[in-house]
Amino acid sequence: xxARQPVxxxxxxxxxxxxxxxxxxxxxxFLLVPLALxxxxxxxxxxxxxxxxxxxxxxxxxxxxxxxYLEVVAGSVKLAAITTLLALLLGYPTxxxxxxxxxxxxxxxxxxxxxxxxxxxxxxxxxxxxxxxSEGPVNSGLKALGLGPVELLYTDGAIVAGLLYAYLPxxxxxxxxxxxxxxxxxREASANLGARPARTFWSVTLPLSLPGVLTGxxxxxxxxxxxxxxxxxxxxxxxxxxxxGNLIRDQFLKARDWPFGxxxxxxxxxxxxxxxxxxxxxxxxxxxxx
Amino acid sequence: xxxxxxxxxxxxxxxxxxxxxxxxLVMMSFNRNRSPYTWGGLSLDWYGRLAGxxxxxxxxxxxxxxxLGSTAxxxxxxxxxxxxxxxxxRSRLLDALxxxxxxxxxxxxxxxxxxxxxxxxxxxxxHSVLIAHTVFGMAFVxxxxxxxxxxxDTSLEEASRDLGAAPLTTFVRITLPxxxxxxxxxxxxxxxxxxxxxxxxxxxxxxxxxxxxxxxYSMVRFGVTPEINALATLLLAVSFTVVxxxxxxxxxxxxxK
Numbered sequence: 001x002x003a004r005q006p007v008x009x010x011x012x013x014x015x016x017x018x019x020x021x022x023x024x025x026x027x028x029x030f031l032l033v034p035l036a037l038x039x040x041x042x043x044x045x046x047x048x049x050x051x052x053x054x055x056x057x058x059x060x061x062x063x064x065x066x067x068x069y070l071e072v073v074a075g076s077v078k079l080a081a082i083t084t085l086l087a088l089l090l091g092y093p094t095x096x097x098x099x100x101x102x103x104x105x106x107x108x109x110x111x112x113x114x115x116x117x118x119x120x121x122x123x124x125x126x127x128x129x130x131x132x133x134s135e136g137p138v139n140s141g142l143k144a145l146g147l148g149p150v151e152l153l154y155t156d157g158a159i160v161a162g163l164l165y166a167y168l169p170x171x172x173x174x175x176x177x178x179x180x181x182x183x184x185x186x187r188e189a190s191a192n193l194g195a196r197p198a199r200t201f202w203s204v205t206l207p208l209s210l211p212g213v214l215t216g217x218x219x220x221x222x223x224x225x226x227x228x229x230x231x232x233x234x235x236x237x238x239x240x241x242x243x244x245g246n247l248i249r250d251q252f253l254k255a256r257d258w259p260f261g262x263x264x265x266x267x268x269x270x271x272x273x274x275x276x277x278x279x280x281x282x283x284x285x286x287x288x289x290x
Numbered sequence: 291x292x293x294x295x296x297x298x299x300x301x302x303x304x305x306x307x308x309x310x311x312x313x314x315l316v317m318m319s320f321n322r323n324r325s326p327y328t329w330g331g332l333s334l335d336w337y338g339r340l341a342g343x344x345x346x347x348x349x350x351x352x353x354x355x356x357x358l359g360s361t362a363x364x365x366x367x368x369x370x371x372x373x374x375x376x377x378x379x380r381s382r383l384l385d386a387l388x389x390x391x392x393x394x395x396x397x398x399x400x401x402x403x404x405x406x407x408x409x410x411x412x413x414x415x416x417h418s419v420l421i422a423h424t425v426f427g428m429a430f431v432x433x434x435x436x437x438x439x440x441x442x443d444t445s446l447e448e449a450s451r452d453l454g455a456a457p458l459t460t461f462v463r464i465t466l467p468x469x470x471x472x473x474x475x476x477x478x479x480x481x482x483x484x485x486x487x488x489x490x491x492x493x494x495x496x497x498x499x500x501x502x503x504x505x506x507y508s509m510v511r512f513g514v515t516p517e518i519n520a521l522a523t524l525l526l527a528v529s530f531t532v533v534x535x536x537x538x539x540x541x542x543x544x545x546x547k
Contacts, residue, residue: 019374023367034402093300123522127311
């Protein structure tokens with residue numbers, strides 16, 4: 001315990017101020033104050049050219065219930081759910097096989113999963129425009145088979161492809177760490193007791209890797225609708241499908257309705273916090289049960 | 291592997307899905323054909339055309355200014371913050387505050403800063419983007435440096451103190467050099483994130499001074515040109531190199547430990 005005692009590099013109070021003062025000062029001014037500002041906007045009336053008029057009102061929150069916006073939210077949730085499900089279906093087997101690879105190949109396979117994630121987000125989205133365009137390689141292939149051309153770009157399918165492409169690593173990484181941690185002896189025991197591989201998977205591997213599944217799903221699901229992704233729906237959906245991110249962007253930059261934009265942002269953060277708490281709670285429960 | 295035969299399909303599908311768009315993009319960038327979608331032979335024309343594009347050059351310079359500036363600021367603030375959090379407090383609230391910028395959706399940070407800048411009547415420009423990028427850059431530097439601090443042996447610091455070194459001397463001569471690999475890794479992370487960041491820059495930049503991602507966004511929105519393919523290929527090459535070098539570096543430092 002003594003080794004872990006905090007070492008006072010500098011005097012107590014002055015050390016605290018010298019190390020954390022500048023950072024937290026900066027965060028207070030450029031993060032907390034702006035967030036408080038946005039929070040306060042939720043209860044005021046909109047200004048004519050952006051900004052707010054300081055008259056309290058509840059109508060910004062009431063507008064959330066407008067069917068027009070509920071439809072946007074429902075649409076976003078639907079696309080996010082489809083993306084999450086596809087990410088799980090592709091990601092689980094991938095993570096499972098990576099965990100079984102020899103150590104050297106494991107690193108290569110993992111880096112290969114993360115590599116596209118580190119490239120410019122717009123470029124990754126743009127790549128799908130090139131791929132799915134009516135004269136692009138996918139459609140040329142379909143044409144050669146006598147199946148096309150089919151409209152692939154500017155559809156919900158294109159948005160899902162773009163979202164999946166952007167966030168698949170967020171599913172694979174937690175799944176990998178969950179599967180990797182599993183004790184191989186458990187599977188051997190199951191096999192020795194006569195269980196077929198499928199049975200072992202459903203009753204041993206899958207239940208034990210559920211926390212990873214949950215984390216991956218929360219990451220993908222949370223990031224997809226809320227990360228402010230107005231770019232993918234706009235570029236790959238051709239603006240036909242409006243998602244929550246587009247709505248918030250438009251309230252701030254086009255409609256100039258900052259109070260309603262703030263309410264939407266608050267709602268997004270609230271959902272995010274709720275899901276992250278639910279995930280932490282479930283992970284703790286799973287940890288205790290094991 | 292043999293036992294998991296049916297799992298191989300989604301496994302290879304994942305990698306096909308991840309790399310097919312990149313391969314197509316790179317191939318297209320070397321395509322002689324004016325139409326970006328049909329193959330007309332190998333050519334470097336679009337790279338030449340790209341070099342002559344003024345708006346891309348401006349964007350690139352702006353992005354580098356913002357990334358270098360915000361990385362410098364993030365590295366100083368984030369490193370100090372990490373040391374403070376590890377050594378001077380046990381507050382979970384401060385801990386949470388330091389990671390908040392990394393967790394919050396970028397759109398929320400973007401609208402917050404837009405509202406704030408407008409409330410204090412700050413003229414937008416490269417400085418406003420630089421500040422915005424420091425908000426999240428600092429959080430990532432602090433997180434990486436803290437991870438390094440967690441595994442650090444404190445006995446050297448104690449010895450330095452026992453031998454009568456002033457606190458600042460101990461910090462500069464013992465703590466900082468020990469933390470150096472973490473600081474470099476954190477700075478690299480902050481730099482890469484700033485280079486690629488679009489949403490926050492889109493809200494906090496002046497229209498007359500766009501960063502490179504903003505330039506790319508407007509180009510992509512108004513149509514596909516082979517020039518973008520060339521630019522994309524160059525950017526892909528840069529990020530791939532950075533990631534692989536960073537990967538090698540961390541393995542090197544781990545081997546030296």
